[in-house]
Amino acid sequence: MTDQMRLCVDAGLCIGVGQCELLEPEIFRVDDDTGTSTVISAPILPSQRAEALVDQCPSGAIQIDSDVSPTQARPPDTG
């Protein structure tokens, strides 16, 4: 599973630009009340797309969640 990465949002850093939602609308949605990004489905992506997202999130809020091993990274609905 080296080509998959699990992402997370550091809510303290997020400034609600919405780049994440634009690129990966299945996974991220900017909450209209809090103005920050929320994860709406398992934030697992092929590494290239994950890295592009990390690079393009202006505030640095989207991060590779390195603590999670591939087995834990399985989407909840399949496990």
Add this chain to the structure above:
Amino acid sequence: MASPATSPDIVSPAIYLEGIPHSQFSEIMAHPGLLWHPYQDGGFWVVSRHADTKTVSKQPKLFSSAVGHTNLWDLKADALEARRSIIDTDAPDHTRLRRLVSKAFTPRNINLWENVTREIACELLDDFQYAGGGDWVSMVAAPLPIRVILSVLGVPVSDADYLVELSNYLVEGTTDQPSLAADAFGNTTDLDLLPFGSPASHALFEYGEQLGAKRKSDPKDDVVTQLVMAEEDGNRLSAAEYRNLFHVLVFAGNETTRTAIAHGAMAFSEFPDQWKRLEADGEISAPAVEELLRWATPVLHMRRTATDDTELSGTSIARGDKVVMWYPAANRDPAVYDHPFDFDISRETNPHFSFGGGGPHFCLGAFLARMEIRILLEEMLNRKLALRQVGAADRVASNFIHGILSVEMEVK
């Protein structure tokens, strides 16, 4: 330490009457490390490369927006406090302010304004076409963004002309020759305490306060209402913060986009083959909009101030040094762009920094500006409205905004 090598002049406003000093920027970029640019009784480090711009932008703790100012000159403490806006604030205040407005400007919520934008664009283009051409800036480039941002903010359309006038005076405040008397618009505030040192800021504050008061008693579904409600809450937004935020939204939302639209028309006139490609494609692709933005680079620089001793591209930077990112240089960095001086609407990767180099201050209005430009180009294509520039553009003598005062375009 030996004194650092000195940068060629890139700040004298008069230089910009001839356009961006690209040869100076190329010279600066070719020099290893960073060059020091003398300015007033100090100076600043010139950040020109794409990679360095990103490094500075993405480290807001090390390169502060709140210490000093984000413009070249320093402000006295009282002036800095009075003028402080979202732009020259660091976390956590910045994060709080930004979140109060961010939701209105996400791609999803911005798309809701597409129809309004299209209506405005159609009206302006119809008039322009009917007149057979004219000054592209006053007829299209200026009114479009101001009318759109005023709709988003919830400002009555009937006040658009007044706010355009104020905004023009603000740009003038960044040049050598502001024309307004200190007491214009009934101003009694010390000019140092006003954004751009301009009495027009006083007028814009007053306007914002009056509109805010109206929305407090008669709330609407708009950004001004959201802001005054946050102000009511007490600790979420102070009265001074509201005033400065309103000012920034009006100014940043229109001067920049107008500049992009002006340069866009000039670029398609100068490179007619690129317009033909658009016509052949029959649609406006994202790469075309991004190339227009790269080409225009409406904002020329932003400054940060080092909060600690550090190093960038092998050059030592001391705590308290000013570090200034020059976006037109990064946007033509040969390490990132093939043929950087070609206007090419088919560039597949185009990581331009016209909206800043990333980091928390990344332009709030980026998706709004992109949408406006796309809609305008779409409607030009629909009308088969190809433009040809007549004569030279009248440029703004500013080292901060790549502004065009007027440019004559005829309909081909």
